[in-house]
Amino acid sequence: MGKYLLRRILQVIPVVLGTTLLVYALVFALPGDPVKAMFGDKPVNEAVAAQIRAEYNLDKPFIVQYLLFLRNALTLDFGNTFAGQPVIDEIARAFPVTIKLALMAFVFEAIFGVVFGIISGFKKGKWYDTVILIVSLLLISVPTFVTGFLGQYLLGVKWSILPVTAGNNPGFIDLLLPAMVLGSVSMAYIIRLTRAEISSNIAEDYVRTARAKGMSNRSVMLRHVLRNSLIPVVTYLGQDIAALMGGAMISETIFNIHGVGWLTYQSILKGEGNLVVSIVTLLMLIFVVCNLIVDMLYAVLDPRIRYA
């Protein structure tokens, strides 16, 4: 187990190098000159521009820029934004908001996804099973920005139940609607996954054997059907928590939440290479850690899985 963990952790190194290089190259390839953009409508002062370029290493070739970024990153210095703010401060401001949002979305999708999936799986063919299936299909097929605007209009504007946008330093109520929108697609997937798992497990031979032992229907369902069905659901949820953090860009933009997604979007618009690469690297690390946790969890849940 220890060896396996070490190997997995060492694997992170090439992944980090690869991702940062790729993202750096993409930002570099963005059309437009970020320095010129800083002057806005004013005429560009070439001397000042050259000075800014030198300060941010923008005058050097791509690969040198990248290596300089890496060297600084190793000492936890991610550089400054064009506005002079340390990148690390920007990230420190944005991340807590997104973590809060992702966790709320996670709880929402886990609870409702599993509950509706169980209802649907155990009562296959009933009218509410059909309703649950249709709704989940709708949520999967309709893009998030449609669900987002629809929720905003109905719950926020028309019936005024929930705040329309979140703004700075949002609280629980402010984030409720965005979290639901963010978690809706995954919730629909979890409903379908749980339902499919339950209906395939219910036909397993060991379920019949359990019944033959004289166990009550309730305990057969809990111990043999549900316990086995939730293994893939739990692993899906584990991976989804990372996806939720990175995938909040659309929800955060719709609801004006100043989290990671919003910050990434803004920094791409402004061509803030350092900021984009730093955020992506951080998200990638979260992703890798979540994956590792899921794999470990898998081994705990399913005794057949052992790592060596």
Next chain:
Amino acid sequence: MTKNINENLVAMQRAHGPLLEVKDLAIDFTTDDKRAVHAVRSASFSVYPGQWVAIVGESGSGKSTSAMAVLGLLPGTGHVVGGSIKLDGQELTGLKQKDFDKLRGSRMGLVPQDPMSNLNPVWRIGTQVQESLKANGMDVAHEKRSALAKALAGAEVEVRGKDDETFLGSDKLPALMDAAKTALQEAGVSGEAYDQALAEFERDWVPGSETRWRVADSLVKAGLDEDKAWDIAKRYVTGSTMDDRIAGLLAEAGLPDAATRARQYPHEFSGGMRQRALIAIGLACRPDLLIADEPTSALDVTVQKKILDHLHMLTDELGTAVLFITHDLGLAAERAQHIVVMYKGQVVESGPSLEVLQHPQHPYTKRLVAAAPSLASQRIISAKERGQDAASLMEHHVVGEEKLEKSENIITVEHLTREFKLPRKKEMFKAVDDVSFSVKRGTTLAIVGESGSGKSTVANMVLKLLEPTSGKALYEGKDIASFKGKELLDFRRHVQPVFQNPYGSLDPMYSIFRSIEEPLRIHGIGDKTSRRKRVRELLDMVEMPESVMGRYPNELSGGQRQRIAIARAMALDPDVIVCDEAVSALDVLVQDQVLRLLNDLQAERGLSYLFITHDLAVVRQIADEVVVMQHGKLVEHATTDEVFDHPKMQYTRDLLDAIPGGKLQLGLD
């Protein structure tokens, strides 16, 4: 003496009346378009207390369906539409699942067919046994009983009944042993008798399985007087913990080192061990009736015998009646007192085992008796050799003689050895260890052994699917390992395999025509029309209609698929066919058909077979020579008759004994 006991048993059974009485049972399945399919029609049979009754029939005959109806566990859309099922006088048809819950486990148990899929992979074995005890309130009863037993331990209350189910606990076992030793010494038991008594105690006193009265009993037998024996038993046998009981049950089912095993998961068990665990589960709550649904059909013959022997002993001891479902008439006749034969959902014959076997009335039963591999006494003689077609018989001999001049042995294996590297182990594992034999042209050589004996590895080396570590496999005197390019292609053309699993060896995306045509196309034989003609011939050869050409494997039965696999192997007119457990996955009747087909083909075309199997019964029907393998080594090599009549090695004798019904006398008219 035995007869007396049997008569008493029969008398007792009559007096009690049937434990299970099924009358005119009818079961339907509903298809998607709401039509009813009749799975079982007017089936009647009964099981008396303590009796083994076997239901025999091919797959789809309704035998499992009837048994599942008794348990109230019909799959999917199945439901009882008529007749009655009575357990001890209580009507079971129309019971709600809740009421069935109360009967299952405690009154009726199940030992299912496939040990691989019948244990939940995520729970420990012990937990799954425990569930059975808990579901029937046995755990509570235990604790109450142990509390009661503790209270009684000191008091002078007479508890000498045999119904007393107080089990020995593992914590008290050493103290009990010591007390027994002292008592024996005091009673003046010494020398050999003393050692023997102690050895018996060691063996019998399994915590969680041995009851108080039995401990007292064995102490009395060892030479103590009754009062002293009961005094010891009462003091030290004061009830077991749940863990002890679970381990005891598993030990009863024949699982060694049960306390440790109970903490393991199903995937850490072999098939045989899992089946033992399932037997422990089925019998955990001491049901009156145990339904054993082909409990050993997924296991090796030697394991099969051990497990059935054990199940027999256990149910005899507990007085459990067993409804035994099987497709093997020989097995049924050997194990059960009474046989019920089912065919297409109906009971076509039933009666005492020997009666059914020796004087089968219904044509289907006659076919079953004739086909049962375990009962067939000799090598199949092909239609041609029986003299029905003298001309082609002559021709075959001429072909044979011509080839004999080339060399007598078509395949020769010399000191063949194959080693495998085991994960996390330094030393190599010898799967095949210095094996030599040869296959004579136009004959069949069978390699026999349990799973893991290395027989399939030999086959793979003969087929050049694996390279030998050392030694040689020769085809027509040339080293198979040296074949390359054109020579290899030629070799592949002449040596063809037929594998065990007809479901896996045909590509599901290929039509039957394409599957059979493929080898012809690869070897560039003929054009489109002539290939089509050849495929037609081949289908004719394996007695399949031309109409299957456009169908796909999933539309055919197992036996039909195996015929297709044989047709494909025959496509290139090979000299040698390597059959790796080619009939093991098939029903007896189908198995018989396939064996006859192989035999006829051999007679017609002078084919040589290398036949790999674990089933000696099949060997007797097909082989001329037998090679017995154990742990990778060749342990015996002789003609089939010699092996059957005068086996030299103990291992071969074990294999022979494992053939179900091998010793039964048949009177086929």
